[in-house]
Amino acid sequence: MVFSSLTFLFAFLPVTLTGYYLLPKKAKIGFLLLMSLVFYAWGEPLYVLLMIGSIVANWGIGLGMDKSARHKKALLILSVVLNLALLFAFKYTGLFWNTVKGLFPAPLSERTVSIRLPIGISFFTFQIMSYVIDLYRGKTKVQKNPIKFGAYVTMFPQLIAGPIVRYVDVEAQLDNPDLSIDSIADGVRQFLVGLGKKVLLANTMGVLWAQLSAAPADNGVLGAWVGLFAYTFQIYFDFSGYSDMACGLGRMLGFRFEKNFDYPYIADSVTDFWRRWHISLSTWFREYVYIPLGGNRKGLPRQILNLLIVWALTGLWHGASWNFVVWGMYYGVLLTLEKLFFGRVLKKLPKVVRCLLTFLIASIGWGIFYFTDFSALGVYFGSLVGIGNRGLFGAASSAWCLGFLPTLVLAAVAATPLGTFIAKKLARYRWFRPVQLVLCVVLFALCIASLASQSYNPFIYFRF
Amino acid sequence: MKRNVWNLLTVVLFALVLLAVPLAFLLLPYRTFSEAERRYLAEPPKLSDEKLSDWSYDDKVETFLADHLPGRNALVSVNAYLTLYTGRQVSADVFCDAEGYLVEAPVDFDAKELHKRLDRIAKLGETTGLAPRLLIVPSTGYVRSDKLPKTLAALYRDGEALQQIADAPGVSLVPLAERFQSEGQSWYYRTDHHWTADGAFAAYEAYMRAAGHEPLSRDAFTRSGIDGYSGSTRSRSALWLHPTEPLTVDEPIGCGISVTFSDREGTYESLFFAEHLDEYDWYPYFLDGNHPVTVIGNTNAAADAPVLLMVKDSFGNTLAPYLVPSYRTIVMVDPRYYKKSVSALAEQYGATELLFCYSIERIATDESLKLLK
Known part of the structure; x- marks a missing residue:
């Protein structure tokens, strides 16, 4: 269920x-x-x-x-x-x-x-x-x-x-368990935010990605990139939405779980990204694999080996398919390189550039993550650089990309802490409380409306 | 203290929704059919049909709940408007153009598949000795493409398909799309994929000229409108705040009409069947909808008036009333329901003309046309 x-x-x-x-x-x-x-x-x-x-x-x-x-x-x-x-x-x-x-x-x-x-x-x-x-x-x-x-x-x-x-x-x-009204209300709000992330953003991005990933040759280069970004947002809102719902439900039952996501797409390095993405998994691997293996206490070569082992396992944990291992190793290698060389170079770049670069690295990672079939992966990555596809935009892909542009922009904004920041600022004002309640009701209604209408609703993270 | 009140209200409201929806589900009467969506709703899934190794009971329960959710019509409509106003209508089956016309999304047509059907039609022409004329109705989105966003308009490939039909050997295309595109009349309904009386009349004129006859003027028909028509694109789109419109009807004057059907008893003296106006779909008002074979006789026609064999989809039902005054007999065949020999019918009724009246979608995709004989 x-x-x-x-x-x-x-x-x-x-x-x-x-x-x-x-x-x-x-x-x-x-x-x-x-x-x-x-x-x-x-x-x-x-x-x-x-x-x-x-x-x-x-x-x-x-x-x-x-x-x-x-x-x-x-x-x-x-x-x-x-x-x-x-x-x-x-x-x-x-x-x-x-x-x-x-x-x-x-x-x-x-x-x-x-x-x-x-x-x-x-x-x-x-x-x-x-x-x-x-x-x-x-x-x-x-x-x-x-x-x-x-x-x-x-x-x-x-x-x-x-x-x-x-x-x-x-x-x-x-x-x-803490069953105070305040705690339950926080849980309700967190649950509804998660439900909205999943139903209104992740599923919508999923529709766009399903369209653009089906026939990469017809997309054009830009269409292929928009498709990859759509999937990047889909997987984030899908999984973090689920985590929000889980934490919200936990609160309703009187339990507080540690937060699992901390705006990973504003990370300014790969190391930072993994401090913000699926935190409970990274914590688990650090606590029960990386540190027992010796962590960083046994010299650099051993540390690098430990990193690669942990990331190969992290990849494999995500699914029984070699592309997940490749995806894990991709991060293992990137994190090692960042520790050894790039970290210093990166720090000299402006923060915006660092964030965009990290987002790009994450998006490419999700491409590897998605395609369990290596030849399909090759075709899609080819289309990103103009191999095997027609021009910048296909007729259908431009209609889809333009149509979904407002939701893409909304998704991009929702992936930053801006909303939480504004809500915190406004929480000082009395009038904000009823507004917040109305927003919750509208959000819930839109989610139910969407659930009543759509059959497209699978959680990506159920494969693991 | 104040904060507590709003938190309490949040919890109470959430609990109310969580309890009220299942309660309403249990108390409201059970529906089997949705008139708004024009489809049968999912039946309660049976646990006895399930195998533990191939478990999909939860999916079936979910579909059942979605279909029978209290307030489903309103919710589905809210979602449809949300999709429309956030610009995502490219993902819907029905587009809403700048003037509120609800038009079908384009069909993906395959040139090879189209040619298979055209070959079959040409063959029928050879067997019957009658030249097949094709009256192909372009899609609303193509004709009204200037009212759609450019990216959506670009998805309609009717022009390409029509060109292929025009170039195909053994068939002749009746010119219609150009007139539809150049004259900005209401050729189509706002809420349905079919043509209006204006559209059907223009098609009638085009066919008569192509067949070498002089079309009658509008005065030979009486026009009426029946308010409250809600067509198929409106029900499919779930944009149910869009207004309904009148169903436009032209009735030929001074014809002695007899209508018979291959699968319905009796002979009828009218082309129109008012009993369907009480149903959710009004379109069968014209000639009782689709039948395998419909034969229309006109006792007031001249003895040497021509006999028309019309192979058609539903568009033919609204075209036929215009043709009645000029033909002794019109034999309408719908190959989706009529699997026997069409050429035998041509011989049986002594047909002198052969017309195919199809929407571009059907001519490109209808499987039954590939089996035509």
């Missing part, structure tokens, strides 16, 4: 919130666990059992680690192996098999492997691992209550597309 669906908004959410608020405090967490399982099972009626199995196993391992200091390390290894094996089996078997088949075609070519990816497996597996690893490190206490542990992992706001909430960050809140 996705948040930007009528099923979620008008069936799941009313039932869940009503039950959650009306039940006594002790029963709330259990109810949240139950509804989160319903939420997951609605889209994955079989794999919900897999997820429950994984939760029970890791909860048990946690208990074991707490009881027996002697077996602590062995249990940690067991848990990590178990979790990664599960992830590998369901996410990467197909890729692995096809790659091996490509290398040794003769004896293997007959068989194909197709395993459907359980929604959100990459997210909940990483959440579970954060708990077990932190428990091993003594950074957190054991969770003896399986319902609370289950509620942490399955909590529907962040279950299927993040943010990746670390156990240490919500541990205390599991016992004491």
Whole structure:
């Protein structure tokens, strides 16, 4: 079930919130666990059992680690192996098999492997691992209550597309959710902003990108670039919209999640970009991979190696396809170069130039990210530099680009902190509160209108 | 304190929407058909049809909810106006031009596919010994392209398609598009893709001249208008604040009319079927809409008056009333519903002329024309 669906908004959410608020405090967490399982099972009626199995196993391992200091390390290894094996089996078997088949075609070519990816497996597996690893490190206490542990992992706001909430960050809140009106109202507003980002901006950009990516040869050079920027905005508003909705829903339920995006398209370097994009994932990789590998403490060559390992894994985490690895390595190499040479050169450029350059690098990255087929990637990137396409603009692409120009401009503005800045300034005035309320109502109405009309509504980040 | 009040109001309003919509969904009467959209709404999905390995129940529930959402018409319309006013109408099926005409987006035509159909038509000409004349109705967007933004106007390729038809061997194109383009009359409805009485009359004049007859003047017909017509482009666009318009009708004077249908009992003395004015789609008012074969006799025609075989789509239904006074018999065939031999029909009725009356969209895309025999 996705948040930007009528099923979620008008069936799941009313039932869940009503039950959650009306039940006594002790029963709330259990109810949240139950509804989160319903939420997951609605889209994955079989794999919900897999997820429950994984939760029970890791909860048990946690208990074991707490009881027996002697077996602590062995249990940690067991848990990590178990979790990664599960992830590998369901996410990467197909890729692995096809790659091996490509290398040794003769004896293997007959068989194909197709395993459907359980929604959100990459997210909940990483959440579970954060708990077990932190428990091993003594950074957190054991969770003896399986319902609370289950509620942490399955909590529907962040279950299927993040943010990746670390156990240490919500541990205390599991016992004491903040259900004040102010907090809930903040949650409602954040949820509506996220819904608007997804439904009104991401989906619209998606329509433009679908049109322009279908036949790159007809676009012309400018059309191809507009298409790439449309996708760049689509993926941002799609994912950050989802994160906003997740954080908003978390607030409505009394939980505060760390922010997952911080205006990544105003970043002035690639390093800065990754401090602002999918923060919870970068934090996870830094905390549980980069630093354990030695981080920057073992000399420069080792640091570079660590960076490349982390970025190859980050790429692979995004999808079982080699283009994601290429995309990860693209950033690994760029970040290394930036650390070694470009960083100093970049600093001498005016900030606007640095920001535009970073945006361009990110856009090209999204191009690599989008095309799982390398020949299609080649064709599209060719069209960006005028290979294989006709002129600057095709007839259809100019109609589409001009038509979508106002939304593109709106998207570009919405990707900057300008809106938040103005809202903060105006929050001082009394008259702004009713205005803010009216804006929320209009936004909600437009989103529902769009949902009632359109069938084009897939979240990009559900593939992971 | 003040802040609290507005926060409370925000939460209360959000909760009200979340609760009121499902409540209204449960309490309001269940609809199976949307007149505004002219389509059947999704039926409740059955859980028993689902396989766990190929789970798509959630998608079906979503479609069902979207179709039956309380206030759906208003919401869909809000979204359509939002798309229009933010300039994104290129992504819609229907464009709204500068004068509020709702025109169909261009069809992507394939020259090869078009020629397959033209070859079939030429062959029918050879079999029947009648020269096929093609009366092709250009699309509204093409004729009114000066009222559309340039980028949208550039997407219509009617000119190219018409040229190909004009150059094709074995068929002759009746000249019409030039007149439609050069004289700025209301050839088309604002809310429908069809031509108005003016458009159909101009087509009638063009055909008569091409066939070597003198067309009758407007005085040979009585004009009337039926208010409140809302056509197909209006329903498809969801731009439901756009006004309706009169349906224009020309009735030939002094003809002894008999109409029969291949799939409807009885003989009728009128070309017009008023019972359809109570339905959501009024266009079948003309000759009861589309039938496999419709035969119109005129008892007041001269004994040696010609007999016309008209192969047509829905545009033919509004053209026929003008042709009635000049022909003894008009046999109208719609190959979408008539799969038997058209040349046999020509022989059966002793046809002396062969006319194809089609919109440019249908001539380029209709599959049934490829099976014509």
